[in-house]
Amino acid sequence: MKDKIWLSSPHMSGNEKKYIDSAFEENWIAPAGPNIAGFENELGEYLGLPHVAALTTGTAAIHIALMLVGVGNGDEVLAPTFTFAATINPIMYLGATPIHVDSDFESWNMNPELLEKAIKDRIVKGKKPKAIIIVHLYGMPAKMKAIMEISEKYEIPVIEDAAEALGSEYMDQRCGTFGEYSILSFNGNKIITTSGGGALISRKKDGIAKAKFLATQAKDEAPHYQHSEIGYNYRMSNIVAGIGRGQLEVINLRVKQRRAIHDFYVSRLGKISGIEFLKERPGAFSNFWLTTILVDPEKTGGVSREHIRLALEEKNIETRPLWKPMHMQPIFEKYPKYVDGTSEKLFENGLCLPSGSNMTDEQKERVVSNIIKVLNR
Secondary structure, eight states, X not given: OOOOBOSSOOOOXXXXXXXXXXXXXXXXXXXXXXXXXXXXXXXXXXXXXXXXXXXXXXXXXHHHHHHHXXXXXXXXXXXESSSOHHHHHHHHHTTOEEEEEOBOTTTSSBOHHHHHHHHHHHHHTTOXXXXXXXXXXXXXXOOHHHHHHHHHXXXXXXXXXXXXOTXXXXXXXXXXXXXXXXXXXXXXXXXXXXXXXXXXXXXXXXXXXXXXXXXXXXXXXXXXXXXXXXXXXXXXXXXXXXXXXXXXXXXXXXXXXXXXXXXXXXXXXXXXXXXXXXXXXXTEEOOOSSEEEEEOTTTTTSOOHXXXXXXHHHTTXXXXXXXXXXXXXXXXXXXXXXXXXXXXXXXXHEEEEOOOTTOOHHHHHHHHHHHHHHHTO
8 A cells, every 4th residue: 555645744844953963962852942932032023013922822722822812611612613622622621612613614613603603692591601712723814803893892802713724814913813812733744743742822021921821830939849820731841842943944945835735736626526625715725724615415426525535544544524513523412503504504514624834746636536536437
């Protein structure tokens, strides 16, 4: 069998090693050290925001962001139903309630009209939501202009989950710079990786200082260990941050490569009846972290998403269905939802194609040729 084609595997540049070697030479094998400050500063420069906390995961960043905007036990948080569970889990950590909001069909992200409907209804029910979490799925920017207007109108802070969207832009503004707090992920499958890691970003200097305090076990200023608050072991290590510094040096190249892969798929599959791609709308610039398609069996002669996924799996090619909506998940289905069927349809018909920036021309051709074979059966 031919070598496996992964959905999105890590892609090292070679630049990472100098930072890791430096950490070894200086014995900074700890959750402290110059690579952490360097990574935070360089990430801040790239985003155009000065205040960054490098953390262990994007999930940890959401958890702390929710705490910083005052979410606690019994509060409600509006969040997209069409996302990964890591967006929702931190709401649960704090004893709060997730309120699921469906997607719009243009961006696949939170529908602003349903968001405002949900806010009005929760207020009528006597529970004004404490925060809004926005996600830029697969690197495609959400409709941030409308969402931020709603946030301001109802005075509900936005936490921006840009885990999949480093390098994406909306109206010439970097994704990850809209929210009161924003988060990134550097998991192994992301556009750049630290093997595992995340970041919390804000314009609020005091907020990021508080985040770093909470992320290092909330140790008070004292010559001994003293604690006045509950803290967490969420700080990124110096070794991991070194990988991130090397990766960040090639972020523009990685965005260019991912977009080229998307263009390749569109050029080969875009005119096939029943195959539809998520498209950029005016003002949106996607990193196309993952290239995604919708498969309409009524137009493909009965060939479904699952037919394609299983056929590629037989050829040692990894693909993945789009996210299963949170309101359909056993653990979250009991919570309030404002849905119109969009995310359910996307889940039923959607597929993520291999999109790693280290894919070879032969691998891309292999993916496409096997998809066409399935459609021609």
